[in-house]
Amino acid sequence: MWKPSQRIKHKIERGVSPDVEKAKNSRWFSPINIGSIELQQRTWVPAMVPWRASEDGFVTKDVIDWYRRFALGKPGVIVVEATGIRDMPSGPLLRIGDDRFIPGLKKLTAAVNEASEGQTRLLIQLIDFLSIRRRPPAEKFFSRHLTITAAHRETLAAQDWSEERIREHLSNIADDDLDDILSERELESLRMGARERVTDMQFEHIQKLPEVLPDLFADAALRAKQSGFDGVELHYAHAYTMASFLSARNDRNDGYGGTRENRVRLPLEVFQRVRERVGDDYTVGCRYLSEECIDGGSELEDALYFGTEFARVGMDFLSLSRGGKFDDAKQPQVGAAAYPYTGPSGYECMPAVISDELGPFGRNIEPCAQIRTSIRAAGFQTPIVAIGGVHEFHQAEAILEKGQADIVGSARQSLADPDWFNKIKSGLGDEVNLCKFTNYCEGLDQKHKQVTCQLWDRKDITDETPLTIDGKRRLIAPLWNHHAGIES
Numbered sequence: 001m002w003k004p005s006q007r008i009k010h011k012i013e014r015g016v017s018p019d020v021e022k023a024k025n026s027r028w029f030s031p032i033n034i035g036s037i038e039l040q041q042r043t044w045v046p047a048m049v050p051w052r053a054s055e056d057g058f059v060t061k062d063v064i065d066w067y068r069r070f071a072l073g074k075p076g077v078i079v080v081e082a083t084g085i086r087d088m089p090s091g092p093l094l095r096i097g098d099d100r101f102i103p104g105l106k107k108l109t110a111a112v113n114e115a116s117e118g119q120t121r122l123l124i125q126l127i128d129f130l131s132i133r134r135r136p137p138a139e140k141f142f143s144r145h146l147t148i149t150a151a152h153r154e155t156l157a158a159q160d161w162s163e164e165r166i167r168e169h170l171s172n173i174a175d176d177d178l179d180d181i182l183s184e185r186e187l188e189s190l191r192m193g194a195r196e197r198v199t200d201m202q203f204e205h206i207q208k209l210p211e212v213l214p215d216l217f218a219d220a221a222l223r224a225k226q227s228g229f230d231g232v233e234l235h236y237a238h239a240y241t242m243a244s245f246l247s248a249r250n251d252r253n254d255g256y257g258g259t260r261e262n263r264v265r266l267p268l269e270v271f272q273r274v275r276e277r278v279g280d281d282y283t284v285g286c287r288y289l290s291e292e293c294i295d296g297g298s299e300l301e302d303a304l305y306f307g308t309e310f311a312r313v314g315m316d317f318l319s320l321s322r323g324g325k326f327d328d329a330k331q332p333q334v335g336a337a338a339y340p341y342t343g344p345s346g347y348e349c350m351p352a353v354i355s356d357e358l359g360p361f362g363r364n365i366e367p368c369a370q371i372r373t374s375i376r377a378a379g380f381q382t383p384i385v386a387i388g389g390v391h392e393f394h395q396a397e398a399i400l401e402k403g404q405a406d407i408v409g410s411a412r413q414s415l416a417d418p419d420w421f422n423k424i425k426s427g428l429g430d431e432v433n434l435c436k437f438t439n440y441c442e443g444l445d446q447k448h449k450q451v452t453c454q455l456w457d458r459k460d461i462t463d464e465t466p467l468t469i470d471g472k473r474r475l476i477a478p479l480w481n482h483h484a485g486i487e488s
C-alpha cells in the first residue's frame with residue numbers, strides 16, 4: 001500500500017469505557033429506522049470481502065461462519081461483502097446474479113438471524129464491476145495482446161514491416177523508450193493490465209451499460225429480498241462501475257457523463273428500478289464517496305449534490321466512504337491485477353496507524369458531516385452512516401452528538417474484535433481488543449487470500465480450529481465468553 005511521506009505513529013486510545021447504564025443511555029446504542037426497518041443500535045459493520053465464497057460465487061460454510069461470528073457481537077447492521085450482480089464467473093467473490101444463489105444466501109440470513117438473536121439487521125452490498133486483466137508478461141503483451149496500428153508503423157517508420165517484425169521489434173525496446181511509441185492506454189495495458197472504463201464508448205457493451213444495469217441491480221435486489229436480507233446497499237463507491245459513472249472523470253457523451261446531473265442519472269435510474277422491483281417497504285440505500293481523492297476526480301461539492309439527489313428519490317440511507325480508486329493504484333507484479341487500495345486514494349479509504357498529521361481516525365468525518373448538513377438543509381432526513389477509523393466508544397458517540405452522522409460503523413475494528421459492541425454495551429469495554437490499524441487484513445485481501453486479523457489468527461489453535469488453506473491461521477476470531485469475560 002502507498003504510504004504518506006509524513007511518518008507519524010498515531011496513538012490508538014481505548015478511552016474510558018462507559019458503564020452499563022451510560023452505554024444503555026448512549027446515542028450509539030439507541031435505535032434508529034432506516035426505511036422500513038428498525039435498527040436496535042446505531043452500530044454498523046460495513047462490507048468487507050473475506051474471500052470465502054466458492055470459486056463459482058456460492059455461499060460456503062466459511063462464509064456462514066464468518067458472518068455468524070460478527071452476528072454474535074450483535075451490531076445494529078452487518079453489510080454482507082460486495083456481491084456480484086451478473087451471472088458471470090468472477091472467482092471466489094460472492095454472487096447474486098441468478099436464482100441458483102438464493103438457497104445459499106437464505107442459509108446465510110438464517111444463520112445471522114439466529115446468532116444475533118434477531119438483533120442484527122442484515123444488508124447485502126450489490127456490486128457491478130468492469131473487466132480488469134492481470135498485468136501480462138511483456139512478451140505475451142507484444143506477441144498477443146497489442147493491436148498493431150498505423151500509428152505504431154508511423155512512429156517506427158515501419159510502413160512495410162510485417163506485423164510479426166513490428167511485434168518482435170517492440171518486445172526488444174527498453175520499457176522507458178516505449179513511452180514515445182505506445183498510446184497511454186496501451187502503456188497502461190502493458191504496465192498495469194488492461195482495464196475497461198465506463199468511458200470506453202467504442203465498445204457496445206460499455207455503451208449499453210445504462211440499458212442493462214438497472215435490471216441487473218433490480219433483479220439482484222429482488223433475490224436479496226427473497227433470500228431474507230433486510231435490505232440492500234447499492235455499491236456506488238470506490239473503483240467500480242457505478243462510482244465511475246458518478247466520477248468527474250466520466251466524460252461519456254450519451255447523457256450519462258459530463259455534468260453532475262448527467263453523472264448521477266444512471267445511479268438514480270438504477271435506484272428507481274430497484275425500488276420498483278422490491279417495493280416501497282424494502283430498505284434500499286447506497287454507499288458512495290465523499291471524495292474520490294484522485295486528480296480530476298469528484299470532490300466534496302459533487303458529493304453534496306449527489307447526496308441530495310439520492311435523498312430526494314427516497315434512498316433509505318447513505319453510507320459514506322472515500323477514495324479507493326484504480327486510477328492511482330500501484331503497479332502490480334506480472335501475473336497480478338491492479339488493486340484499488342494501493343495508491344494515495346486507497347490510503348484515504350483505509351488509512352494506517354503510521355500516517356500524516358490528519359491521522360487514520362476520522363478522515364472522512366468532516367466531509368460526512370457536511371454532506372449530512374446539506375441533505376438536511378434540502379429538507380431530507382435520510383440517515384447518514386459514517387465510517388473510517390472508528391475504534392472507540394467516545395469517538396462514535398461524539399460523531400453522533402455533534403450531528404456529523406446518524407449511524408457510526410467500523411470495519412477493521414469489528415474484524416479485530418467482533419464482540420466489541422457487545423463488550424462496550426455490557427460495561428466491559430476494557431476487554432475490547434483494539435485494532436492496530438496496520439492493514440494486515442487489507443494486505444491479505446489484496447492478495448485474494450482469506451482475510452483474518454493479526455490479533456487473533458494465531459491464537460489458541462487446537463486440532464478442531466478451522467484454519468485457512470495454508471493451515472496456519474484461524475478463520476474466525478476466538479469466541480468470547482461473556483460471563484467469564486474470557487476468550488476461548
Ligand SMILES: Cc1cc2nc3c(=O)[nH]c(=O)nc-3n(C[C@H](O)[C@H](O)[C@H](O)COP(=O)(O)O)c2cc1C
Pocket residue numbers: 046047048049050081082125235237287321349350387388389390409410411412413441442445451
Ligand atoms: C478486508 C477488507 C475488505 C473490504 N471490502 C469492502 C467491500 O466489499 N465493500 C466496501 O464498500 N468496502 C470494503 N472495505 C472497506 C471498508 O468497508 C471500510 O470502508 C474501510 O475499511 C474503512 O473503515 P475502517 O477504518 O472502519 O476499517 C473493505 C475493507 C477491508 C479491510
